[in-house]
Amino acid sequence: MEWLTQSQTGFRQASRYLLAMRVAIVTMQLVTLAVTQAVAPSFYSTQALLLCLVYGVFATLIWLWFRQRPPRHALTVTATLVVDLVLIGTWLLKTGGYTNPLTPALLLPIAFGILLVPLRHSIVLTGLTITAYAGEILWRSPVLPNETNSHLPDLYLLGMWVAFSLTAGILMLVVGSLARQIREQQAQLSETRESRLRDEQIIALGLSSATVAHRLGTPLNTMTLLVDEMRAEAPQLGDDLDMLEEQLQLCSGHLKQLSTAAMQVRTAQLETLPVQDWLTRLRESATLLWPAGRIRWEQPYPEARVAVDATLDQAVLNLVANALTASPEWVSIGAQVPGPDVVEIVVRDHGKGMDISQQGTPGGDVVKSERGLGVGLFLSNATIQRLGGTLKAFTSDEGTTMIIELPQADKVSRGE
Secondary structure (H helix, E strand, O other), rough: OOOOOOHHHHHHHHHHHHHHHHHHHHHHHHEEEEEHHOOOOEEEEEEEHHHHHHHHHHHHHHHHHHHHHHOOOOOHHHHHHHHHHHHHHHHHHOHHHOOOOOHHHHHHHHHHHHHHHHHHHHHHHHHHHHHHHHHHHHOOOOOOOOOOOHHHHHHHHHHHHHHHHHHHHHHHHHHHHHHHHHHHHHHHHHHHHHHHHHHHHHHHHHHHHHHHHHHHHHHHHHHHHHHHHHHHHOOHHHHHHHHHHHHHHHHHHHHHHHHHHHHHHHHHOOOEEEHHHHHHHHHHHHHHHHOOOOOEOOOOOOOOOOEEEEOHHHHHHHHHHHHHOOOOOOOEEEEEEEEEOOEEEEEEEEEOOHHHHHHHOOOOOOOOOOOOOOOOHHHHHHHHHHOOOEEEEEEOEEEEEEEEEEEEEEOOOOOO
């Protein structure tokens, strides 16, 4: 597998645009020679025609080179643009110099240089172009044997219009496309940076959670021993001690679940389940966590499969916990398949709704919370995005709706 740097990828993408520029210039040169020959049959420049052929071969070879083995350094690209200036300038010298209407073609290598190479290289290209234009003034050859030909003014004006139109079209189509690609790459880089920052926050939270889980093991064991001693010394507290022991076991279970989830994330293990089986498992967990919670599970469940792990279970349960906090009297959980590739888990409540800044795509950052640490929604969103899904939120007078959009199991890919 061939690994390319970011600059090599950019040069490979630009190769077809450079080829389009060079082919357009060669075409304009050949058309100019044909029109000139038609106006003045005695005029024929073999050297100018050979230069067109050389330029065409050069354009093809550079395109093949950039496609097969793109250069690693911008200096190589600058060198090819310098060759463009030399070939264009030499052809202009053989066909009238600065009086040739195709002189605007000298601007095209500069335009590409501004987009593809560093600023200092673009400055050098600009200086060479100005020098080339000065050479066209000093050492030009007549475009026609007899410059008093009555057709020369009309030919020159027509040629200027054609050259201007073609140059403007190339700048709009080719340079505009390159600029759009650069903007898209910058947007992707910005998104990647934001994703890395979010991942760093998640890693920091994970390390803190692992440290706390490790430290909680000793006090839980100590409290378990104390419960056993208190049960022997104070039998009348049996019911209270049973409840305390049950809560200690629940805490221990949560710590084991945290270790299991961390191992699954580390080994990138996913479990493919039908939506019905997954929601049944979530229902059992929710019943254990909130036995008195008024949760309505909307059925029937759609026939689809999803790839899940323990962290996704916890992400959904975090959203259910938020919904119960906002609306203890009514929470609804259901699933739907809006398209062939997507499964949506919908959590509704009759609460007052969330902060307007968190609507649409919530969980983009850690937020302040009056009842918790404020990281539940952030971690839920990060977990859902890690598995290729998205989290959406909508509020209305009736309450809040959270939609977890997940890809169906056959669409899940860790590399995407």
